[in-house]
Amino acid sequence: MAPPDGPGRQDGGLTTGEVARRLGVAPTTVRSWDRRYGLGPRLRTGGTHRRWTAADLARLERMCELTTTGLPPSEAARLAREQASPDAGRAPEQSGAKGPGARTGVRPGGLRQEGRGLARAALRLDPGALDELLDTVIADHGLVTAWTEVIMPTLQAVGRKWGRTGEKYVEVEHFLSWHVVGALRRSAPTAPSVRPGATALLACVPGENHELPLEVLAAALAERGVPIRMFGAALPVEALVEAVHRTGPVAVGLWAQSRASASRPLARHVAAMEWGVRGARTRPVVLTLGPGWAGQTVPGLPHPSGLAEAVTAVRSVVGVTE
Template sequence: MSTPSERDRGTGAGLTTGAVARRLGVAPTTLRSWDRRYGVGPALRTDGRHRRWTPDDLAVLTRMATLTSTGVPPAEAARIARSAPSAPYAPAGVPGPRTAAADRSDADAGPPAGGVRRERRGLAGAALRLDADAVDALLDSVIRTHGLVTAWHEVIAPVLRAVGRKQQSSGERYVEVEHLLSWHISGALRRGCATVAPERPGPPALLACLPGEGHTLPLEALAAALRRRGLPVRMFGAALPVEALDSAVRRTGPAAVVLWAQSRTTADRALARHVAGITWGVRGARGRPLVLTAGPGWSGARVPGTVRPLGLAEAIDVLEPVLAPG
């Protein structure tokens, strides 16, 4: 019988994708997404197909996972992780990662860095002025231009963090700015998925914040992105009580359940294990949901039997094949 270390090594040099995913506590689909989207991929590919990750690859991945878990946008985290001294050198002229537009029907293309900076400054300035019309116009423009996923990762979420830091550094001033910006972002996300194809039939994804958790915007972004793809989703929002969460899972028989926790105080591992163990259907054909523990509150809180996506794009990569098999 092979030892765990031998199984991790697999055949040939380097670690397999499954072994690396277990070490980092992420889904294998997340690693494939990082490779495709951001060029953070393995140095070795046996037979041109099988991935083998070297120690240098693992170091880059570890840095990227750490950065994304603290809220750094994946594209920026990948750039920082690759540019660290121990990261492998990437020669000029080597093709970069595929943009999300190559894989997404809603044109989630990566915008130029300069454009992103201008859009961030414009949105932050409009929010600080409490200019509601300008905030709405800028949000609609960035979603329309770049697609919802890129707009969230590269513009909306960074501006939210910047406003939060300004509030903290100014003695809790600008609370009204954060509230106004959050309310208008919520509206823009709903508008962004208003005109989509009819919802596909089949078991939905159930999205809920854990009891005591009131931060809903990242979950709203996920709901909107799934709806833009015509995927079935049921959004339950903030602080869903335990009994209501249990009832919703049993009543809907979802393909997946996403449990959002912004802080460690609301990341309830026992509840996540309970949801992952819920079954339904007749004996011999019972179903159970795929459970995603999403949000920075789950950092360092691994829950067996669940998947922890690091960011909106990774959550979509995990959910899409589950909600639209084949």
């Protein structure tokens, strides 16, 4: 891929696929804007192959910004063609673009290029483009890096926009989160066979409904061949205890997003559970996962600081190595 701020590979321009990833749209959308609105590249190689320059990309970025405000695509394309600079006429109300439901954008300036594309696709509520971009970033970087460096910062950028301005981006957050879960499950390989005494049980503690980070951990472990049983959000105490008794996991990961949901007594209770024949009893290694445990970790129980550390810790306990 070309450098994020450069005109393209070896100064020859970007391909349509590269442009689409930067903008957060499907390649078919880029081609459609070329065909319908005359926003195509000025450089073509071999007669039909499109190569997009920095100026071409700036026009398309302006097109995305204007359509995000609710402006019809044809009008947005006209303004994008007329404005020589992507910063010219930035405020949509100056061109009469202000309208019902208008948005000013997430402005994900601190994100990697892939994150900017994800943010734009999420803001437009474009499912096809979002799925394609998520699948690409996971395939290109692997699950742990894709989550840590691209997906999570994008989710945080949307959340900061909502908190800073009061604009209700709840639907964008929910939309993006739902598609992230879908991408995680598409990327995860078929679960390996569960071997007795060599599986990990993952669950959110009772009252904890923020399960997305635990979904990421489950997918990352599956990607590395770790047998897991995933129980998701807000597993009641009785159900958690029964699941541990029935499956005999070697590791139990308890996720807590907030301090209000983290429970030291519960973690201690699960860590003290035993099974097996008398004289050869086994206990699980309980890992306290998530920011809810910060400042109230349980002595003797591992508390990985992030996703990569959690993957390493679970794999070590389960006994799965490279």
